[in-house]
Amino acid sequence: MAVYTEVTDEDVAAFVAEYDLGSVRSLKGIAEGVENSNYLLVTTAGPHILTLYEKRVAEADLPFFLGLMEHLAARGIECPQPVAARDGQALRRLAGRPAVIVTFLDGLWPKRIQPWHCQALGGALARMHEAGADFAMTRPNNLSIEGWRRLVADCTGRADTVQPGLAEGITRELAFLESRWPTDLPTGLIHADLFPDNVFFRGDRLSGLIDFYFACTDMLAYDLSICLNAWCFEPDGAFNVTKARALLASYRAERALSPAELAALPLLARGNALRFLLTRLYDWLNHPPGAFVRPKDPLEYWRKLRFHQHVAGVAAYGIDP
Numbered sequence: 001m002a003v004y005t006e007v008t009d010e011d012v013a014a015f016v017a018e019y020d021l022g023s024v025r026s027l028k029g030i031a032e033g034v035e036n037s038n039y040l041l042v043t044t045a046g047p048h049i050l051t052l053y054e055k056r057v058a059e060a061d062l063p064f065f066l067g068l069m070e071h072l073a074a075r076g077i078e079c080p081q082p083v084a085a086r087d088g089q090a091l092r093r094l095a096g097r098p099a100v101i102v103t104f105l106d107g108l109w110p111k112r113i114q115p116w117h118c119q120a121l122g123g124a125l126a127r128m129h130e131a132g133a134d135f136a137m138t139r140p141n142n143l144s145i146e147g148w149r150r151l152v153a154d155c156t157g158r159a160d161t162v163q164p165g166l167a168e169g170i171t172r173e174l175a176f177l178e179s180r181w182p183t184d185l186p187t188g189l190i191h192a193d194l195f196p197d198n199v200f201f202r203g204d205r206l207s208g209l210i211d212f213y214f215a216c217t218d219m220l221a222y223d224l225s226i227c228l229n230a231w232c233f234e235p236d237g238a239f240n241v242t243k244a245r246a247l248l249a250s251y252r253a254e255r256a257l258s259p260a261e262l263a264a265l266p267l268l269a270r271g272n273a274l275r276f277l278l279t280r281l282y283d284w285l286n287h288p289p290g291a292f293v294r295p296k297d298p299l300e301y302w303r304k305l306r307f308h309q310h311v312a313g314v315a316a317y318g319i320d321p
């Protein structure tokens, strides 16, 4: 479960006493998520989320993430809001980690994805891209193509223990992507991890987006390609063109995709498949035995990558170029 840092009742009571949130009623570790320690914190003022930031989140990036959530909410995008303590500071320390309390977002993430989820997602992603256009801060994507070579170097030595031939496949794919990676597509604020577990629905309505801790400045179409991979494959690995069409068409209805963005989608989908394959593979090869968090399956993303290697154009995703 995603609680890496345990906190004592005394520490939490002292921490919450710095806020206008009343007193602590309960604190429960949240099993979901893989990056940070998350707790459901219930005080006399209601439920909140207490997050302690762990290894992959650089402390220097936290003002970007927190500022972004405030910026998006001010433009009508439902997302958690950092709560400031009485001294005006939201970013604090608890149990030796940077820590923040954010508002609780109602809703559930979809366990069985239907085309209408993808349709709602496409519109929400496009609106988030539009809302991020005037966000003043920028953050490079350290998990984009410049960062993949280092991950490949860290993983290839043992990649074949996961699947024979994987090291060679990864190395070849990286060389292919490095020779073709686009540099002239529209860029802006992207979420960069908009998987189903980061999108909440209430009934048949998308109720908000969470987990902005990979957000960065990168190609907008790359964000869309991440959703294509995360939302449009079935558990058995089959690509669902109906879901892809719903996602891409609803995105396009809110924000036009240029011919160059459309043409690049298969390549961007290969790129993000390699990115998630590599981070999952790294975690798979390096997770301590007995750790609570079960690493995610890297080969799921190898199979998605293989699918896009055979895609010639966006018609395969159910839309017209």
Ligand SMILES: Nc1ncnc2c1ncn2[C@@H]1O[C@H](COP(=O)(O)OP(=O)(O)O)[C@@H](O)[C@H]1O
Residues within 6 Å of the ligand: 002, 030, 032, 033, 034, 035, 036, 037, 038, 049, 080, 102, 103, 104, 105, 106, 197, 198, 210, 211, 213
């Ligand atoms: N603001 C929030 N409101 C409600 N639940 C939340 C909120 N933030 C996180 N959660 C819960 O915590 C889980 C893990 O959060 P997430 O940000 O995805 O963690 P991680 O960064 O470790 O992946 C989510 O799946 C959700 O159940």
Ligand SMILES: N[C@@H](CCOP(=O)(O)O)C(=O)O
Residues within 6 Å of the ligand: 032, 033, 034, 035, 193, 195, 197, 198, 211, 276, 279, 280, 296
């Ligand atoms: N979405 C990534 C891992 C990051 O997990 P999250 O809980 O922060 O969304 C993956 O699936 O590899």
